[in-house]
Amino acid sequence: MKIRRFRADDVTAVAALYGRAVRIGARHAYPRKALIAWAAPRLSKRFFRNRMLPTWTFVATVPGDAETRKRFRGAGQGGTLGHGGRHGQGGEVVLGFTEIMQDGHVRMLFTDPAATRSGVASRLLAHALDHARSHGTTSFTTDASRLSRPVFARAGFRPMGHRLRGISGARLLTTRMVLRGDSVVG
Numbered sequence: 794m795k796i797r798r799f800r801a802d803d804v805t806a807v808a809a810l811y812g813r814a815v816r817i818g819a820r821h822a823y824p825r826k827a828l829i830a831w832a833a834p835r836l837s838k839r840f841f842r843n844r845m846l847p848t849w850t851f852v853a854t855v856p857g858d859a860e861t862r863k864r865f866r867g868a869g870q871g872g873t874l875g876h877g878g879r880h881g882q883g884g885e886v887v888l889g890f891t892e893i894m895q896d897g898h899v900r901m902l903f904t905d906p907a908a909t910r911s912g913v914a915s916r917l918l919a920h921a922l923d924h925a926r927s928h929g930t931t932s933f934t935t936d937a938s939r940l941s942r943p944v945f946a947r948a949g950f951r952p953m954g955h956r957l958r959g960i961s962g963a964r965l966l967t968t969r970m971v972l973r974g975d976s977v978v979g
């Protein structure tokens with residue numbers, strides 16, 4: 794698995810992955826109404842392009858050979874798969890992405906439901922934190938979902954209380970988590 798910076802031609806794959814991660818990946822964790830509200834405002838490609846090109850956004854990819862595409866059927870559909878010439882036969886399949894702000898807030902962490910529980914999010918998060926640290930960021934925050942909370946906890950984030958986020962009329966329970974520069978992981 795390779796982790797690299799998000800590019801404009803990832804936008805189709807990332808938007809599709811986001812929708813699948815919320816609607817399918819999180820369906821056991823939140824009521825349907827909350828999932829629809831969570832996914833809906835952010836599904837346009839323009840949203841991802843405008844928002845993520847200026848921020849530190851990283852994607853996790855694997856080579857898109859026939860076997861991989863069969864294994865991760867439905868994952869990473871779109872942009873990157875269309876660049877077979879540049880990225881080898883079949884291009885790449887995007888398995889996950891994360892977005893971190895320069896102030897240390899991890900705004901997004903999503904893994905395609907076809908690829909969960911194999912360390913994709915943990916590796917993306919570690920990569921993003923390292924990148925931010927190398928640019929001088931020392932403290933980190935996030936509003937973790939029920940599913941991502943253990944991933945952040947393993948990276949050293951500590952819970953600081955729950956927040957009810959209102960999105961499009963629905964309410965989503967998240968946990969504010971903080972990682973300080975002097976925190977010890979474990």
Ligand SMILES: CC(C)(COP(=O)(O)OP(=O)(O)OC[C@H]1O[C@@H](n2cnc3c(N)ncnc32)[C@H](O)[C@@H]1OP(=O)(O)O)[C@@H](O)C(=O)NCCC(=O)NCCS
Nearest residue numbers: 814818819903904909910911912913914915938940941943
């Ligand atoms: C949360 C999420 C990013 C984790 O991605 P991942 O690549 O599976 O994460 P990792 O493999 O690094 O870590 C796996 C851990 O995440 C949690 N997890 C992941 N998928 C889960 C699921 N379906 N049910 C319960 N816990 C889950 C578990 O704690 C798991 O550890 P375990 O397998 O030892 O029990 C992914 O499940 C996802 O995108 N979920 C839907 C959207 C979401 O909640 N995003 C977070 C927004 S802050």
